[in-house]
Amino acid sequence: MNDGKQLDRRSFLGLITWFIGGSIGAGYSIPAIAYIVGPAARKEEDQAWLRLGAASKVELGTPTLFKIKVERQTGWITNEKELSVYVLTENGRDFVAMSNICTHLGCRVRWIASQDQFFCPCHNAAFSKNGEVIDGPPPRPLNQYQVKEEDGQLFVLGG
Template identity: 45%
Template sequence: MGIEMIRLFQRHQSVSKTTRATAVFAGAGNPAFALAFNVGPSLHQGEEQRLSLGATSKIELDTHRLFKANIQPQTGWVAPEEDIAVYVLTEVKRHFVARSNIYTHLDYRVRWCTEGEQYFNTRLNDSFDKQGDVLSGHSPHPLDRNPIKVGEERFFILVNWPDNADQVKYVLMGSSYDA
């Protein structure tokens, strides 16, 4: 039994040495990739990033319009695509309000019901008024307002919130709106 333990120990040491050698070789062979992965996101620290979702001419007075975008957050090598959607409303054609159509951590989405003048979720039977405040249901908070900026006949939403502004850069993959 003593000889088997020695062989097992030697094999463990061999695997450990091989693993370390592979890590050193990979690190020495790709220092640029390691540097880009670790330093790249920090170059955008504190940078406000806004994405254009559409033209202001597509938004009619007192009409809720759903704009969708497919964005790709870039945090080093990992870059999964995300879908975001906001309802945009204007009452004076100069002041635009954008509200997220997702209102819980479970990704429940709301839709605008013109007949009841409210946002509604069929899953939990929650409803929200025109300003996004809770009318009825289980939701403990109103719909999130997205910061919006208008320029050059287009509107832009802020995509890097303060809690992740130092580590994420977003790339717009495509956008659309529901008529």
């Protein structure tokens, strides 16, 4: 009977020891794990408005290429990427911003002014100036960005 009480006391002290040790361990390890895993678990980057440049650069009716550098953070790695965006306007007020990445397999399209269309050299695809597929294997039009003009400057969302 007395042994049973001692055993209970030992078990109780053992539990208390484990509890205190576990609390201290959790107190150190949870913030450390969050510090290590947090950036990697975060989404690539929150979308932000990226400044392309002067709206006056865009010729009426002609897709105009803007190239900007965008810094991206993926986990612990920060790298710089070039973003190329074609901007089209027919009236100088309403703008369409299109990716220069072909929707087939991701090659870069380029504007061919003499043919009034975008051309993708990888599989000879053609897109209209609005980015619609005219010819070739691309499954959908060129991707578009949300675009806005402020104080004569063009901005696109995300990238």
